[in-house]
Amino acid sequence: MDFLNTILWPFKWLVSAILWVFHEAFTAIGMDPANGWTWTLAVIGLVIVIRALLIPVFFYQIKAQRGMQAMQPDILKLQAKYKGKTDQVSRQRMAEEQMALYKEHGTNPFAACLPLLIQMPFFFALFNVLSSVSKSRDAGEGIQMLTADQVRQFDESKIFDAFLSSALLHPQEGDNHLSVIILSILMIAAMIITQFVTQKQIMSKNMTEEALNSPFMRQQQMLLYVLPVVFGIGGINFPIALLIYWTVTNLWTLGQQWYVIRRMPTPGSQAAKDLAARRAAKGLPEKVLLGTPKSRTEAADADVLAPKPVRNQPVRRNRRKK
Template sequence: MNNFLDTILTPFTYAVSWVLWAFHELFTRIGMDEGSGVTWTLSIIFLVLLIRTLLIPVFVKQIKSQRAMQALQPDLRKLQAKYKGKTDQMSRQAMVQEQQALFKKHKTNPLSSCLPLLIQMPFFFALFRVLNNASHASENHQAVGALSVENIRSFDSAQILGAPLSETFLGTINSGNTNWAVVIVAVIMILAMIASQFFTQRQLMTKNMSKEALEGPFMQQQKMMLYILPLVFGIGGINFPIGVLIYWTATNLWTLCQQFWVIRNNPTPGSQAERELNARRAEKGLPPVGVKKEDAAAAAEEAAQQAAKGQREQPKRNNRRKKK
């Protein structure tokens, strides 16, 4: 099993380690200290920026798929109502087939929202291998991927706020000689990683989901991701090297900011974010999203003409019959 994983991850390991080496060389040549933790930290952050920039087309596809998932929520609810109470095997199979037909029609699937995360995982595991093996490789005078023995030694000795970048929270606790700088930096980074993951998902749920999506089964999936993903990374974070925690926190912050920009400027139709965008556009004298300026002007002119005519004339009341 390990040999199989090694075979799969080897190309990613060389790619990640080469990019890390290239950025480290760049910062060293512009005058930064070769063995400084700041130099290596910046190399890791710029590795994140490069990967996430390359993933922008995937992010755009993810946004389109999420909107398609929200658009088909009414059809999914009708489908669930159709098969409600039917527990036999044939009914379940029929429901699954109809769901798959809906997903195919709208060109989406429930896993589309996880696509950027899934694509990132091989790079994440490759970086984890590089940084996690740094201490062992340094002791045994071994290279790791595209990083030479000298690079590995430089990284293994690099520190940020007194915490070695190759050290882990669990490792220093179990060592019998706890480095409290590692504990403090790791806890701060883990909390930042969890918080950024949580607020990214919460921002999506509260701002960029239509009414149909908020009331449908898609919302349950989003709620699970809201709590499960931060919990998974929080628990796993105690065994991540400080360098990996920096990588994952940086990528979470990128996601949070990228999503904020998209939600603010190109929100899902029918969402709270769209209503807020239309309110901002109205303040500037612009028409709502999706309405052409000419159409908005014609509608405004028609409304003005109706207002000028005044209220509709009230029907005249019949004269009361004169009392005899």
């Protein structure tokens, strides 16, 4: 446990610092420092800061996902090539050729999970902070950047008559249990629905037919139903403030993804066809999309930008200067 706390210490410090900044800002404009909505807005501010910092990672994820989709035909050929070969040499060669394909397409199998993996330390850090609020309050101590008074205010803050530090299975003393149950169930449902809709949006709008029929997509379809169940089961142990954090994070992802699918869809997907139709209706030229194959973009650009050949005029050898 001490090892885990050591790893999470810088993330706990950053989380507490961001909460402190937003809490001080909302208090400065006249909000009650002990009010639950002041701390709720501070948690939402924490989401905005973290997700804004992750925007470059999000675009890297999009590029990697499109690379994964583009390489599916090559993966199928590779699997057919080594079908039935179970010896060590064949498996090693298949792995080497598969890694070469990842390198060629500029992607890797873990890129799609990168934003989630980066967010998890902050999620656990916030969970750790919330879990230690009551204990720190009883001891009269602060938590990282949060002072002892702020810890006390956080522990006493409520929304809809439910403590922010309460969980469905772990209500606080003096809490309204019915309010905790109703609010927790609503927040868990919102978390599950936003998670599901986000994944469904990608599959229904932003994938080519080829990618939809690939083995990679069958794995993604499984995750479409598994992940919401996992988060739903875990949510019964999450404090209400943590449920707010994760639901707002999902809403940010949903909105950000909707914008990207509408403005920069995967080439060949239904969203790309819709974008082309909208631009054609406005009389605009076809837009070059992020992830368009080289044959359609770089080759065309090379033809336009390549210098024209210069014809050298023949010179008579017997011509003399007068």
